[in-house]
Amino acid sequence: MANVDLKNLTKKYGEVIAVQNMDLSIPHNEFLVLVGPSGCGKSTTLRMIAGLEEITSGEIYIGDQLVNEKDPKDRNVSMVFQNYALYPHMTVEENLGFSLKIAKVDKNEIETRVKEAVQILGLEELQKRKPSQLSGGQRQRVAMGRAIVRRPDAFLFDEPLSNLDAKLRTQMRTEIKKLHQKLKTTIIYVTHDQVEAMTLADRIIIMKDGYIEQIGSPIEVFNKPVNVFVATFIGSPPMxxxxxxxxxxxxxxxxxxxxxxxxxxxxxxxxxxxxxxxxxxxxxxxxxxxxxxxxxxxxxxxxxxxxxxxxxxxxxxxxxxxxxxxxxxxxxxxxxxxxxxxxxxxxxxxxxxxxxxxxxxxxxx
Ligand SMILES: Nc1ncnc2c1ncn2[C@@H]1O[C@H](COP(=O)(O)OP(=O)(O)O)[C@@H](O)[C@H]1O
Ligand SMILES: [Mg+2]
Structure with a gap:
């Protein structure tokens, strides 16, 4: 369980500045949502926190530890992606336990944690199935389960619901919100969908061109947008x-x-x-x-x-x-x-x- 701090974080791809001088303090147990149009630097920010992307400059702290030089596996964060990336030849429970097996976690411990994730996500009936026998929503739940078994300090979600149809997206949104209440852990969630951002977030960050335009609670950014961009991005139809x-x-x-x-x-x-x-x-x-x-x-x-x-x-x-x-x-x-x-x-x-x-x-x- 941990807070996450970004200090003056910058990422450049050659001439392209994907993220610029980002300063951000995320307290333990916060549900933080990064929202903004495609290409504004959301995924890059998340991937830098996960250690999947080298940073150009700045510092990342997870639970007060500087993690700049740490491998992704040593940062104790779990990432859930839009494409669930489940192993097709493994059953649900094998998929859930796989990362622990690789990390040579004790067999009984794996069983305990898989069982716990299965319970939290209501996957009891599906444990023996392969991913091809699951619906989109069920697959996404398994993907979340794989993150849960690792008991990470923070969960990183990158547009996890984008592949689902509108109705399922609304259902899963509710599930993710409940999941946060159960797990009581820090979540950093990326979406381009302002409705998703509003409904899930304790705090929203609105990004544009690698910059933070505004940070605030959903109500704050809705009622007191700091500029035209935020005013027209948050709320539907646009202001x-x-x-x-x-x-x-x-x-x-x-x-x-x-x-x-x-x-x-x-x-x-x-x-x-x-x-x-x-x-x-x-x-x-x-x-x-x-x-x-x-x-x-x-x-x-x-x-x-x-x-x-x-x-x-x-x-x-x-x-x-x-x-x-x-x-x-x-x-x-x-x-x-x-x-x-x-x-x-x-x-x-x-x-x-x-x-x-x-x-x-x-x-x-
Ligand atoms: N591997 C890469 N090489 C070059 N440019 C990249 C790479 N990844 C992302 N970018 C650029 O960085 C910017 C931010 O991308 P990204 O973080 O993926 O945005 P978002 O997730 O908000 O859609 C975009 O301009 C994108 O084209
Ligand atoms: Mg992205």
Whole structure:
């Protein structure tokens, strides 16, 4: 059981910088998720921790021990991959015990640990089967079992659910979360799927181009994204981002959303807009509510627009329309039938909006 610390960790492949100056402290028992688009350096980070990839510079500590020079097998971490890499000619229990056998662990001890993993993962019925006789989800469970028997200080998961269909992915996600509660150990989990990241993580790291963009709890990164990238990466559908003009006249500040819509700048934002003529405005689809006119509060923004498209999803209908040439999505809960061309009233709670600097794309607080 251990904490994992990365200090100024960098990995270059020739000219390509895969991971840049990463500093990170992962406390014991944390479920940490690295998320970001393909190629942002997630797998490289994980592989460096596992010792499968040489590091260019920096330090890696596992349980306060510097492991830079240690072989993968001496780091006491277990990695679970997307392709399960089970041995096809071995049964489930042979697959589970194999790494211990190689490590010359005592036979009784192997039996005990395999039995324990089988119990934890509910593989009792499948022990004598070969991988070809298992479903995708069952194979993934065996792959996790192989990691468990080693009783590692930390588990490293690299997109373990990517090969599964959507329904199974959701099921396995729940299983992995329960597994963490049972094992009480450090997990570093890599995914490109922000929903997976949100549902599993104690803390999320959002990466881009080898850098950490933001670290925080799922709620923090959702509610307080530090820049446009995080704001649009976390949450589905992605946050609506609009380019707006700031218009100051007669002591008043207005925000021009499009040619027809000028909204009063909320008091608490006025100071942020000093010397700015343009900003990005971010509004999540669920904060852009279709309403009846008479429910409007004074602090809310309100406007009407004709919609281009309505997509009924059952519990909600997603409404699409344009503002300033940009497609915008609104989520209508408790939906009623809407037709293309209908004029809909929209209300925005101004405590839920985000502003970003037009040049740096950083959040204006
Ligand atoms: N063996 C390698 N040789 C050269 N470049 C690599 C190698 N592995 C990864 N890269 C590059 O490093 C960057 C990060 O890759 P990776 O860590 O696999 O990203 P992710 O897992 O987030 O998709 C990418 O630009 C990728 O092309
Ligand atoms: Mg990867």
């Amino acid at each position: 609506n981002i609009l380019t707006c003009d700031i218009i100051s006249k007669d002591q008043k500040v207005k925000i021009k959303i499009d040619n027809e819509i000028y909204l009063d700048c909320p008091e608490n934002f006025k100071d942020l807009f000093n010397n700015k003529s343009k900003v990005y405005l971010g509004i999540r689809a669920e904060d852009l509510k279709p309403v009846e006119k008479n429910t409007i509060d004074n602090n809310d923004w309100f406007f009407s627009k004709e919609i281009d498209l309505a997509e009924p999803l059952g519990t909600e209908t997603q409404l699409f329309f344009h503002l300033n040439g940009k497609e915008i999505i609104s989520r209508m809960y408790n939906p009623y039938p809407v037709s293309i061309g209908d004029k809909i009233n929209f209300q925005i709670d101004t405590s839920k909006i985000h502003f970003f600097d037009i040049d740096t794309e950083k959040t204006l607080f």
